[in-house]
Amino acid sequence: MTNFFDGIAPVIYNPTSDSDLAFRHYNPDEMVMGKRMEDQLRFAVAYWHSFAWEGGDPFGGRTFERPWYPQDNMANAKLKADAAFEMFDILGQPYFCFHDADICPGGSNFAEYKRNLEEIIDYLAEKMEGSSTKLLWGTANMFTDRRFMSGAATNPDPDVFAWCAATVKSCMDATLKLGGQNYVLWGGREGYETLLNTDLVKERNQAGRFLQMVVEYKKKIGFDGLILIEPKPQEPSKHQYDYDVNTVYSFIKEFDLEGEVAMNIEQGHAILAGHSFEHELAMAAAFGILGSIDMNKNDYQSGWDTDQFPTNVPEVALAYYEILKSGGFTTGGTNFDAKLRRQSLDAEDLIAGHVGAMDVCARGLKAAAAMLEDGGLEAARDARYAGWDTDVNKAMLTSGTLESIAARVEAEDINPQPRSGRQERLENYINRFV
Structure with missing residues (x-):
């Protein structure tokens, strides 16, 4: 146990409250289009931004002080897990998501990394036994370490490819052990800076074969969840092979993976690609590959991926409109891939950020459901294309x-x-x- 969240009571639904730490719109038991609101939204906490991120940005280092710093030993990794599950209980979040690098130190070689990962997975499994929070998805961080500076599965060095294969196997095993409902691949550095030193055909073929291996291993171990790709343009690589939904779908078709792979779509990444969030969701639904979402927003003045908590109800409503129209989530959910501003230092700030975001999503979900039930938008669309009937x-x-x-x-x-x-x-x- 930690004392990081001492004095913060579990957050409850109280629409008349004037507290920063009360839900005014998110009522887990409220029925929305035939399901409890909690079951429609399927909220998840992002382990990396909530607990592993230290408050830095491209122009400055750490601003946060947390009891589990430094994040380079197993004792502090377990302390961080204690704090995480305390927050899950305070928020009543049904799910969480993680990268391997968020939950444990990497070690000096692969053997030490694997020991650390297996140890912390056992510890998380114990924590989950006493909690109602489950794992929405796991993934591997294959973009932070310097070995990934030229890509992961697309790296020109076959030893890096091999390291990635071993890492993903370990993370898929961990996700299965914790009962995860999906496995995500975010190719943060699967791209290139210049064609002067890049064979893009070779790199795409490597990435395609890697994804086929992931699907093959999923079936071998009996993992029933979805394999999800999360697209992102330009940042950090200049030319990303997973730029947007259309790009990823062509990749899925090229490597005969239709029906095997779906999408985890992030609001901020959609904006960076020059699209709206609802556009990317609608495209994924049209292709039959809408799996899960990362909910956040960007600062529209900065031009980079700021990963802020969502505050814009109309934007969120249009996103959930497309999700509900496509039938809603199955194994996917709403993961808050969102972080505090680096000036927001307190434990209460971390709770308040999630509370506000959950309320915004609840308002957006109810608005989307009301629009679908009213039918006005669909009627207008049908009328516009009626000549084709x-x-x-x-x-x-x-x-x-x-x-x-x-x-x-x-x-x-x-x-x-x-x-x-x-x-x-x-x-x-x-x-x-x-």
């Missing part, structure tokens, strides 16, 4: 040729005029709910 226009797509279509245009004197997209009306419609 006629037999003649259906046939134009299924059996038409350029010659037959041209002949019809001349025969019927087709002379189309533009029609309003009514965007402002639809924006006003959404604002009725948020």
